[in-house]
Amino acid sequence: METITPDPRRWWALAALVASMLTLGFDLTILNVALPTMAADLDAGTGAQQWMADAYVVVFAALMLPAGLLGDRFGRRRMLITGLAIFLAGSLVGALAGDVNAVIAARTVMGVGGALVTPLALSVLPTLFAPDERTKAVGIVSAASALGLPLGPIIGGWLLNHFWWGSVFLVNVPMAAIGIAACVFLLPETRDPSSPTVDALSAALTVTGLGSLVYAIIEAPTRGWGDPLVLGMITASVLLIAALVLRERRVRRPMLDMTLLTHRGFLFNTVAATLVNFILSGLLFVLPPFLQAVLGHDALGTGVRLLPMMGGLLVASRLAPKAVARFGARASVSAGLVVLAFAGLLGSRTTVDSGYGFVALWLSLTGFGFGLSLIPAMNGGLSALPRDRAGSGSGLLMTMRQVGGAIGIALLGSLLSSTFRDRLDVTGLPARAADTAGESVVAAHLVAQRTGSADLLASANSAYVHGMGVVLLVCGIAALVAALLAAAFLPGTPRPAETSTAPDLAAEEADARQ
Secondary structure (H helix, E strand, O other), X not given: OXXXXXXXXXXHHHHHHHHHHHHHHHHHHHHHHHHHHHHHHHOOOHHHHHHHHHHHHHHHHHHHHHHHHHHHHHOHHHHHHHHHHHHHHHHHHHHHOOXXXXXXXXXXXXXXXXXXXXXXXXXOHHHHOOHHHHHHHHHHHHHHHHHHHHHHHHHHHHHHHHOOOXXXXXXXXXXXXXXXXXXXXXXXXXXXXXOOOOOHHHHHHHHHHHHHHHHHHHHHHHHOOOOHHHHHHHHHHHHHHHHHHHHHHHOOOOOOOHXXXXXXXXXXXXXXHHHHHHHHHHHHHHHHHHHHHHOOXXXXXXXXXXXXXXXXXXXXXXXXHXXXXXXXXXXXXXXXXXXXXXXXXXXXXXXXXXXXXXXXHHHHHHHHHHHHHHHHHHHHHHHOOOHHHHHHHHHHHHHHHHHHHHHHHHHHHHHHHHHHHHHOOOOOOOHHHHHHHOOOHHHHHHHHHHHOOHHHHHXXXXXXXXXXXXXXXXXXXXXXXXXXXXXXXXOOOOOHHHOOOOOOHHHHHHHHHO
C-alpha cells in the first residue's frame, strides 16, 4: 500500500479549494432564492424555472467525468483556474440576460465552469492529505461548499431588495476572481499524465443521454407521460446511456471507469451521496417559493430563514469525523440518513398556518442529517480510490451526485407542479388566466392580485403547501430507504484511528467478497 508524504503547503492549498467551492455553493442558493423574483419579471412558469436551475446541473453532471480526466492529464490547478474563469464569464452573461433563454444559456456556461472546479477540488485531497487528515479535509471542503447555502441567499436577498435580479449573477464575479487568485498563489500543481484521454463520443453520449432524461421529466407534468415527445426522450435517454456503458466497457482505458463501481466501498458510498443530493436539491427548489410566496418574506428574509439548515450542517461537519472515529463510517452515514428521513417526514406535516418556528425545526434537522451522512460518504468514496485515478474517480462520484441533484430538481419539481395544478381551484377564472395561475404559486399570486381574488390567493397557498408536503414525504421515504441500504451494504471500513494508509482497490475487493 502506498503512503503519502504530507505536503507542507497542504492547509494553505486547502484554503484555495475552500475559496473555489465557496464560489459554487454561493451561486446555488442565490438562484433558488431569486427564482420567484425572476419568475415574476421574466414570466417564467415552473418548467422554465426548473430549466434555469437544471441547465447548470445537467451540464455540470455531464462534463465532470471528462473534466476530472483533463485535470489528471494536464494539471489540476490549471483546470481549476480555467473552470473558475469560465464560471466568471457565465456569471457576466447572466447579469446582462434579458429573457429566460439568455438566463438558461448563462447557466449552461456556468455549468461548464462548475464541472471543471468541483471534481478537481476533491481529487486534489487524496494527493495532499493522509487518511488521518483526509476526513477533516473533506469535511472542511464540504462545509465550505455548504457555507454558500445561507450566505448566498442573505447577500443575494439584500441585492434583490436594492438592485435588479441580474445582480445575483454579478456578485459571482469577485468571488470567482478571489478563487482564481487563491489557486494561483496557494495551490501546488498535481497531475497524472498516464490517465485516459477524454473520449469526445462518450462525452457526447453522456450530455445527450442526461439531457434527454431531464427534459422528459420536466415536460411530463405539462404534456403528460404518454406524450410522444416525452416517451421519445425517455427512450432516447435509455438508448444513449446504454450505448455509453457498452462503449466504455469495450475501451481499454475508459473515460467512465465502470470497474470502480464493482467495489463495494466506492459504489455504496457513491449511492448514499447521490441520494442525499437528490433529497437536498429537491428541498432547496421547493422551499424558497414557500418562504416568499406563502409566508410573505422578501428575498433577504428568505435567505436569513435558511440559516437553521446551515447551523445543523455546521454542527454535523464538526461531529462527523468524531462519529466516524468512534462508530465507523457505516453507522455515521446510516444515522445521518435516518435524521434526514425524520426531517422530511416532519416537514411533510407543514401547513399554511404552521409558522416559521416549525419550519426552522425540520430545517435544522435537515442540515444536521445532510452533514452527518454526506461527509463520511464522500470521504469513504474518495478513500477507495488509488491516487492515480483520483481525478476520474472523484469525477465519477461527483457526476453521480449531480445526476441525483438534477433528477431531484426535475422529478420533485414536476411532482410539485402537477400536485399544485391539480389542487388549485381556478373556478370562475377565464381559461387563459386559469392556465397562467396553474404554472406556479408565484404566477397564481400575480393573477390573484390582478383579479382581486382572495379565494385564488388562499387556494394557491394551500395547494403549494400540499404539494410541498408531498415532495417532503417522498424525500423522507427516499432517505429512509437510503439509510437501510447504507446499513446493509456499506462495508465495515476500519476507523481512521486504526489505520494510517489509504485503502486500495485490492482491499475493497477482499472486503466485497466477505
